[in-house]
Amino acid sequence: AQTVTQxxxxxxxxxxxxxxxxxxxDTSENNYYLFWYKQPPSRQMILVIRQEAYxxxxxxxxxxxxxxxxxxxxxxxxxxxxxxxxTAMYFCAFMKYNNNDMRFGAGxxxxxxx
Amino acid sequence: xxxVTQTPxxxxxxxxxxxxxxxVPISNHLYFYWYRQILGQKVEFLVSFxxxxxxxxxxxxxxxxxxxxxxxxxxxxxIRSxxxxxSAMYFCASRLTGTGVHEQYFGPGxxxxxx
Numbered sequence: 622a623q624t625v626t627q628x629x630x631x632x633x634x635x636x637x638x639x640x641x642x643x644x645x646x647d648t649s650e651n652n653y654y655l656f657w658y659k660q661p662p663s664r665q666m667i668l669v670i671r672q673e674a675y676x677x678x679x680x681x682x683x684x685x686x687x688x689x690x691x692x693x694x695x696x697x698x699x700x701x702x703x704x705x706x707x708t709a710m711y712f713c714a715f716m717k718y719n720n721n722d723m724r725f726g727a728g729x730x731x732x733x734x735x
Numbered sequence: 736x737x738x739v740t741q742t743p744x745x746x747x748x749x750x751x752x753x754x755x756x757x758x759v760p761i762s763n764h765l766y767f768y769w770y771r772q773i774l775g776q777k778v779e780f781l782v783s784f785x786x787x788x789x790x791x792x793x794x795x796x797x798x799x800x801x802x803x804x805x806x807x808x809x810x811x812x813x814i815r816s817x818x819x820x821x822s823a824m825y826f827c828a829s830r831l832t833g834t835g836v837h838e839q840y841f842g843p844g845x846x847x848x849x850x
Contacts, residue, residue: 654838656838658841664772664824664843664846665841665843665844666841666844667841668841671838712777712778720791721768721785721791722768722780722791722793723768723780723839724780725778725779725780727777728777
């Protein structure tokens with residue numbers, strides 16, 4: 622079974638600085654997808670960024686980028702120029718290529734301080 | 736921009752009662768999902784639905800749960816006899832099948848409180 626581990630329950634960062642959230646996963650699959658979702662206090666789940674395992678290039682979406690290390694089964698999220706609106710729970714998620722269920726990590730609560 | 740909607744936003748029910756949580760997926764999406772998040776815990780997969788049948792379900796999705804797509808737009812989760820431990824946020828999600836598009840779009844959730 623696939624497991625997703627987020628080892629940082631809580632993190633904080635000063636506004637405008639950079640923070641990195643860690644995620645590791647366990648799988649025997651070769652093809653899969655990885656995602657970072659953001660859950661603000663409203664509890665809506667918002668997709669931040671996704672990565673296809675067959676792509677070597679790290680995904681980037683504006684201030685958000687990932688460091689995908691397939692051999693190490695690591696998928697960290699870097700948030701640059703942190704903003705107050707980035708304060709939220711961040712969930713790392715894994716989905717097999719030909720499967721439908723998404724497995725989530727336990728989440729990291731990020732607080733951006735002014 | 737199209738979005739997944741869910742109703743109600745908050746449902747309070749007594750233990751043993753049946754509840755139906757409703758979702759309207761994005762109109763051209765073909766895969767539908769339900770997830771559960773107990774307060775303070777991780778989001779957990781319940782079930783996926785495609786072509787009018789369950790394609791996968793987790794161990795959480797036991798006989799008290801059922802899903803249905805009664806018409807072309809709604810996707811429902813029914814809990815037959817609620818228990819206190821069913822109190823959670825329930826998220827519906829949908830996905831457009833096809834090459835290269837695999838992320839799931841989540842609705843805002845329904846908070847279920849069982850008393």
